[in-house]
Amino acid sequence: MINDVRRIIVNAVKRLGIEAPFVEFEIPREEKFGDLATPVAMPLSKQLKRPPRSIAEDIVKLIGKEGPFEKIEIAGPGFINITFKGEYLCSELKGLLSKKEGYFRQDLGNGRRIQIEFVSANPTGPLHLGHGKGAAVGAALSNLLTAGGYRVEKEYYINDAGRQVRMLGLSVFARYQQLLGIEYPFPEDGYRGDYIEDIARKIIELHGNRYSEMGFQEAGVFFIDFSYKAMLSDIDRDLKDFGIIFDSWQSERDLYARSEVEKAINDLRSRGCLYEENGALWFRSTDFGDDKDRVIIKGDGEFTYFASDIAYHRMKVERGFDEIVDIWGADHHGYIPRVRAVIQALGHPAEHLKVLLVQMVTLLRGGKPVQMSKRAGEFVTLKEVIEEVGADTTKFIFLTRRPDSHLEFDLEVAKEQSSENPVFYVQYANARINSIFANAREKGIEAGEFEGIDFNLLSTPEELRIIKKLLAYTMTFEGAVIAHEPHRITFYLQELAGLFHPYYNRCRVITDDKELSRARLALCEAIRVVLKDGLSILGIKAPERM
């Protein structure tokens, strides 16, 4: 629908003798303004130094009788408001039914390759709720961009080198000794969760007291490896239970093993971006807008984490992605300038890397915050929440907000099976449609074929409103892809369900009038197509029955 209109408008603008800008569309707030509006004349006003209304008039004049428009008029400061012919809406609806999701798919990515890195939680503890939000957002964004014509790769970066996993190993080692009745000091900033003891117990199960006589010096390699691998497999399982599959897992150790860190440093050195000072090796990130320069190799010869991050991001750009997306917790925002500096130092534009920050989640139970203390190792894990409210609900709630705004997650509301719970509201619309079709089959109305249906029978205000909403899905989809914002789909689905339920209540689909019933069934089918598509982008099931 929009593409037809866009073509017509672009042609008209060109005949004014100027380049057409990207033509935006919106659904007018009030129905009396028509079905579709574009403010395209307004930005042209500056360029042409003429009032927007007069430009809009010219555009409308140039369009003339072209296009499937019942009415096309100028309103407000210079909007061009369009009302479609009924028959056009019918034929578009027919197109949606025959092409299904192909109707609103657009190739916006043009096959461009894009890597999305997300979750990437340290393998030093179980995934908590915040990781879950990153996971839901990352997976939905991947689905969205794939549907929008990008070639997407989802990657998880494993911090399996350095101090953190070492601390994990030491924590487990301490618990191991203690479980065997040997006094052993627990490290000051060690990991205190119960899972540490679980791992230690597992080691005893498999290897008994073989390591009890050793110091951490000697047993460390084993404890570190065993522990982080155990954590990683828990993480992997939690993600799978959450319905999230990665295409690749990049290990930090692997970057060292393959000399990628060394290569990256040499690369930066040859570009003149490094210098030595006080016995340390620095990256001059201030050349690219960072607050201060950053250390890559410390005075004691150790690499900082930033060193492997440089290697990692260098590898990302070398692998030829057209765009790189990193999804991070908001507490890492201070890291953006230095990583961006790396991208630029390597000769790529800063926009090549897009960092999406995911804000925190506050867990509520019955309106009251659930206390979490990271120090004591007490936090609510993703796994616990999935077990309590289900993976689909959890994902949907994560996607009902912009990722960069705080989210309040109320467990009681999430479990509610009523319209108070937006997930149920949307899924129930789909289930309800299925049950209408079941009913139709019982009454002997063939619902499978939509040939020869008289769509003009769909003439109530509710029906027209729904048809227009369905056709507008293309716009929502397009906007979501361009902005990289899956939550727009979530909002759309809630609105669509919000049109369907009242319609269901007001108009019977299956009546004695067979032709009318078939037309209404077709409308329901179209709603189902869109609901299913939207939900699948969000990574959420569309249950047939609830």
Add this chain to the structure above:
RNA sequence: GCCCCCUUAGCUCAGUAGGAUAGAGCACAGGUUUCCUAAACCUGGGGCCGCAUGUUCGAAUCAUGCAGGGGGCACCA
């Protein structure tokens, strides 16, 4: 001290490449079921878009300042 994010209805939040009289859900008040799932629907009240100045024909949206909330500053990870 410096940097980033947030501030929109009682609550939770949409809306920001500037555009029409600022929206939704929940909560609140009242109503609806001989009918495909009442797990639903209808009606209603509700706003200094944190404050101030500026840019503009036009600002919730842009700029500057201030206030409040959150996060971050390292040869930590």
